[in-house]
Amino acid sequence: MKNKKIVIHLWWIFYIIFLEMVYRGFIIGNILSVNTLIVILFSIPFIVIFSTITTLFNEKVNRVLNIILVSALTLVTLAQIVYYNFYDSIFSFFSLTTGTGQVMQFWQMIIDVILRIWYIFVIILVPYILYLVFNKKFSYKRPNKTIVISEILAFILSFAGIFLVVKYDNKGIYSLRRLLFSTHAPMLTIDKTGLLTMEAVDVYRYTFGFEEEIYIEEKTEPVIKEETTKEYNIYDIDFDKLISETNDKNLISMHKYFKSVEPTEKNKYTGLFKGKNLIFITAEAFDTIAIDKDITPTLYKMANNSFVFNNYYQPLYPVSTSDGEYMNLISLIPKEGVWSFRRTSNLSMPLGIGNMFKKEGYNAYAFHNHTYKYYERNKSHPNIGFNYYGCGNGLEKKMNCSHWPNSDLEMVEASFDYFLNDNKPFLTYYMTVSGHLNYNFYGNNMASRNKNAVKNLKYSDAIKAYYATQIELDKALEKLLKTLDEKNLLEDTLIVLGPDHYPYGLTSKEMNEVSKTDRSDKFENYHTTLIMYNPSIERTEINKVVSGLDLLPTIYNLYGIEYDSRLLMGRDIFSESDGIAILSDRSWVTNKGTYNTVSKKFTSTTDEEVTQDYIDKINSIVYQKFSMSSLILDYDYYKKLGL
Numbered sequence: 001m002k003n004k005k006i007v008i009h010l011w012w013i014f015y016i017i018f019l020e021m022v023y024r025g026f027i028i029g030n031i032l033s034v035n036t037l038i039v040i041l042f043s044i045p046f047i048v049i050f051s052t053i054t055t056l057f058n059e060k061v062n063r064v065l066n067i068i069l070v071s072a073l074t075l076v077t078l079a080q081i082v083y084y085n086f087y088d089s090i091f092s093f094f095s096l097t098t099g100t101g102q103v104m105q106f107w108q109m110i111i112d113v114i115l116r117i118w119y120i121f122v123i124i125l126v127p128y129i130l131y132l133v134f135n136k137k138f139s140y141k142r143p144n145k146t147i148v149i150s151e152i153l154a155f156i157l158s159f160a161g162i163f164l165v166v167k168y169d170n171k172g173i174y175s176l177r178r179l180l181f182s183t184h185a186p187m188l189t190i191d192k193t194g195l196l197t198m199e200a201v202d203v204y205r206y207t208f209g210f211e212e213e214i215y216i217e218e219k220t221e222p223v224i225k226e227e228t229t230k231e232y233n234i235y236d237i238d239f240d241k242l243i244s245e246t247n248d249k250n251l252i253s254m255h256k257y258f259k260s261v262e263p264t265e266k267n268k269y270t271g272l273f274k275g276k277n278l279i280f281i282t283a284e285a286f287d288t289i290a291i292d293k294d295i296t297p298t299l300y301k302m303a304n305n306s307f308v309f310n311n312y313y314q315p316l317y318p319v320s321t322s323d324g325e326y327m328n329l330i331s332l333i334p335k336e337g338v339w340s341f342r343r344t345s346n347l348s349m350p351l352g353i354g355n356m357f358k359k360e361g362y363n364a365y366a367f368h369n370h371t372y373k374y375y376e377r378n379k380s381h382p383n384i385g386f387n388y389y390g391c392g393n394g395l396e397k398k399m400n401c402s403h404w405p406n407s408d409l410e411m412v413e414a415s416f417d418y419f420l421n422d423n424k425p426f427l428t429y430y431m432t433v434s435g436h437l438n439y440n441f442y443g444n445n446m447a448s449r450n451k452n453a454v455k456n457l458k459y460s461d462a463i464k465a466y467y468a469t470q471i472e473l474d475k476a477l478e479k480l481l482k483t484l485d486e487k488n489l490l491e492d493t494l495i496v497l498g499p500d501h502y503p504y505g506l507t508s509k510e511m512n513e514v515s516k517t518d519r520s521d522k523f524e525n526y527h528t529t530l531i532m533y534n535p536s537i538e539r540t541e542i543n544k545v546v547s548g549l550d551l552l553p554t555i556y557n558l559y560g561i562e563y564d565s566r567l568l569m570g571r572d573i574f575s576e577s578d579g580i581a582i583l584s585d586r587s588w589v590t591n592k593g594t595y596n597t598v599s600k601k602f603t604s605t606t607d608e609e610v611t612q613d614y615i616d617k618i619n620s621i622v623y624q625k626f627s628m629s630s631l632i633l634d635y636d637y638y639k640k641l642g643l
Contacts, residue, residue, distance in 0.1 A: 005139035008066060009051040009147060011131065015070065016043050016050065018127065019077045020194045026120055027084050028191050030599055038165055038176075039194035044158035046196050048151050055142050062140035067132065074128045080195060081120055085113045086504055089318045089584050090186050090198065092337035093206040108438045109505055116507060173215055173623045174586075174597065182213030183623075184336050184630075187585040191598050202337070211634075212627050214253040215620070232263040233557060233572065235564040237641060251640065254631055257624060261566040264553065264575035271560030273534075277493040278357070278427045278555065279480065282325050283473055284405075284435040286499040288529045289463075289514045290470035295454070298478040299470070302495065303529050306537040309573070311545045312530040313523075313581035313589055316501040322375040324500030324548065325431060329353055329384065331552035331568035333582065333629035340633060345379035348639035351568065353552060354385020356561050357427040363387070365419050366429040367395060369411035377431070386429060389418070403445040405469070408434040408476035420487060434472035437505025439465035446472045462510045466503060490535060496555065497531040498548055523594045526583065545579035545591050567638070569625045586622050595619075 020039050025031045054066045083091045086109070114121060143151070169176035169192075179189045180201065189198045239259035243252050293300045317323035319341075323334040326341040330352070334340040349355060354364035365388075366381045368374070372390025381388040391401035398414035399407070411430065419426040434446045439462045441447050450468035457464050477497075484490040503511070508520040517524045530546070549570030556563045557572040571577040581589040586597045593604040595615060602615055631637065 005137060007143070007147065008054060008062075008138045008140055009047075009143070009151070011066075011138060012047050012051045012054075015073070015127065015131075016047050016196065019073065019124065020196065022120065022124055023077060023081065023190075023195045026117075027081060028187075028598060030191075035192050038192060041158060041161050041165065042193045042197045044154055045162075048155045048158075051143075051151065055140060059140040063135060063138075066138075066140065067135060070128065070131060074124060076199065077195065078121065078124060081117065082110060082113050085117060087316055087318050087320060087584075089316075090190070090195075091318065092186070093199075093203050108443060112438070112505075173619060178213070184210065184212060185586055185597075185626075186336060188597055206337070211250065212630060214250060214257070214627050214631070215623060231266040233266060233553070233563055233565040234263045235562075235567075235643070237564065242641070250631060251635060254628065254635070254637060257628055258566050262577070264557070264565040264572045264577050266557070267572075267574050267576075269574040270557050273494050273558045274560035275360075275425060276559075277425050277489060278559065279430070279493060279495045280328075280353070280427070280551075280555070281430045281432065281495070281497040282321075282328050282500050283497055284321065284432045284500060285437065285466075285503040285505065286432075286435060286470070286473065286497070286529070287503050287511075288516075288527075289503075289511055290435075290467065290473075291529060292467070295457075295467050296470055296474040298474045298481065299531075302477065302497070302531045302533040305539050306534050307532040308539060308541045309530045309532075309546060310541060310543050311579070311589075311591070312498075312528060313526045313545065313547045314499045314501060314528050315526045315547065315581065315583045316504065317584045319375075320504075321431075321500045327548040327570075328498055328500075328551050329429075331549050331570040332632060333549070333569055333626055334584075335630045335633055336584075338633075339375065341380045342376045343633050345376065345383050347383075347633065347636045348643070349384045350638055350643040351552075351563060352384025353429075353555070354381075354427065356385070356556065356563065357559075358385050360425075360559070360561060362425050362427045363419060363422055364427045364429075365389070365415070366431070367411055367415045367418075368431040368433070369395065369399065369401070369406040369408060370433045387418075389415075405433045405436040405444065405446055407446065407449075408432045408473045409479060412476040412480050416483060420483070420489075431500075432473055432476070434476075435466075435469045435503070437503070439463075439469065439503070439505050441465055441468075444469065459513050460510055462506055463513050466506060493534065494558065495531065495533045496551065497533075498551055499528055502526060502528060522587070522596065523583075523589055526581070542573060543591070544573060545581055545589050546573050547581035549582070550579075567641075569629055580618065580621070582622050582625065586619075586626065588618055588622055590618060 017040055020043055021031065024036060024039065050069060054062050054069060080090050166177050166180065174183065174185065174188050176192050179185060179192060184205065186198055186202070189201065239255045243255045246252060290296060291299050291303050314324065317334045318336070319334060319339050322339060322341050326332065326334050330344065357364050364385050366386035368377060368390040370391055372378050372392040377388065377390065378393065389395045391406065395401065395411065395414055399410035415428065419428050438444055439447065441451055441461065444465060447465040447468040450471040453471055454464040454467045457467065481490060484493055502525055508525065511519040517527060519525050550573050551570065553563070553565055553568050553570050554573040557574065565572065579591055588595050592606055592608060592610050592614070593602055595602045595618065602610060604610055
């Protein structure tokens with residue numbers, strides 16, 4: 001008598017729910033919640049679909065289909081877990097179609113992440129391997145009528161349950177209904193529906209397109225009162241006329257939104273550096289832990305003099321460096337699922353920093369000491385007004401571009417001939433690369449180059465290697481200050497340096513070796529340092545919460561450049577507007593505390609009582625900033641305004 005085999009449907013019931021619970025337990029975290037039950041509910045249609053697909057044919061074909069689908073599901077889940085440990089987010093279908101080659105350049109770091117979270121791999125791979133070994137113990141026959149009827153009932157009942165849950169959870173900007181039909185917030189969607197549902201929603205939106213449903217709070221009070229004596233950073237835009245000239249509901253909502261945004265006022269810092277030079281640096285993986293009086297003395301001097309920002313945050317978004325640059329240079333929130341900076345290449349960007357400074361009579365240069373086409377900067381950076389040079393379109397003639405990573409010091413030295421010999425004021429932008437992972441002494445040229453300077457430090461090799469890469473940045477800054485001083489330009493130049501993202505090539509445990517705050521904390525991981533240095537500015541501490549989004553409007557105000565503060569997502573740091581830092585999962589930081597959108601937990605940083613109304617208000621602000629940032633790209637909005 002043959003041994004009775006297990007119907008394959010039982011395997012799919014177990015494995016899909018198992019993968020969802022593993023992802024939820026290790027990534028989302030709040031497994032003991034009502035949402036866990038909802039995730040199981042959303043899993044039932046997938047269980048039925050996978051069970052049906054893999055029992056349609058003869059046993060041999062069905063078994064092969066099962067192995068393929070189980071393997072694909074396992075691979076996607078593991079890949080998303082690894083990706084989250086890189087970027088605190090999920091990768092989209094768009095990422096798979098555009099970024100595979102660039103992701104593969106991180107293969108060493110991928111291995112490091114896998115080794116660090118090996119236990120998750122074990123938990124997932126053990127049942128997967130057992131299935132592969134014992135897959136013949138399952139029955140792949142076409143199901144009998146009882147099973148078919150059971151599946152049909154399960155499918156119908158699960159959809160009825162989903163319908164009721166969605167109907168019930170339909171209030172609030174992050175309701176289940178909005179997340180499924182009108183808002184693209186992947187991590188919040190996963191929390192409420194599970195990873196598989198989010199993957200399905202993502203593929204659908206990529207295939208058929210997606211427009212967010214915009215929620216705008218109507219304001220009855222005028223934004224600028226007639227009797228005010230304040231001057232604002234604002235253009236004369238007739239939004240009422242623009243509203244009357246279109247029937248497009250999204251454009252109407254955008255016009256209403258930007259009309260309703262309170263502009264920032266001009267202040268005592270307006271025009272402080274008018275007509276003077278600007279050097280703007282986005283520093284690869286720069287972080288507060290890189291600043292040390294003895295190891296990186298130039299960074300230490302610059303970070304602790306002039307303007308000192310005690311609550312600066314640089315959140316990590318899915319396209320890492322490119323999204324960090326985007327926030328710094330464009331002052332919009334990166335759109336989820338696309339390469340936002342690349343998208344601007346074909347759009348009108350009148351508020352682009354190079355374009356704005358050129359109108360003021362400046363020369364505008366940008367330099368990058370890596371492949372000039374990387375992230376298609378050769379298209380995006382000229383479009384915002386830069387004369388752009390990298391390795392491959394001119395810079396390789398003046399520096400050694402054959403290392404990995406290349407030298408920030410050599411880039412700075414190579415750039416001088418471009419902008420120091422003219423009589424015009426200059427805007428010079430650097431995107432550095434010396435601080436790039438991996439942080440070791442066998443695959444990182446900058447770490448190896450400066451190894452002797454860190455060999456006696458009593459830290460792990462990863463931290464020593466990281467310091468070694470930042471020493472190259474420190475040397476570049478030292479050379480920059482010295483050269484500017486020799487040419488009597490230092491007093492007339494503001495140097496702004498902000499990171500693209502935190503050094504995610506280091507573990508939180510490694511960063512905690514030298515960090516003064518706990519880097520395993522979700523928010524402290526992004527709490528970092530912004531440098532705005534000029535030797536003539538006395539040390540001035542700013543305690544407002546600010547982020548990379550705020551750099552562009554702050555610079556425009558400092559240089560007395562006319563701009564419309566309503567059209568950017570950041571705010572002039574020196575204005576009276578409230579500060580906020582926004583994370584990629586729509587969590588946020590203000591001077592009153594931090595809010596985690598997934599756990600819905602607010603943590604106060606003051607003695608002031610914070611009400612739910614305040615949390616709802618900030619959530620609404622964050623929601624609208626995400627929506628408007630996305631729609632500005634989709635509608636080429638600055639062109640629509642005729643700027």
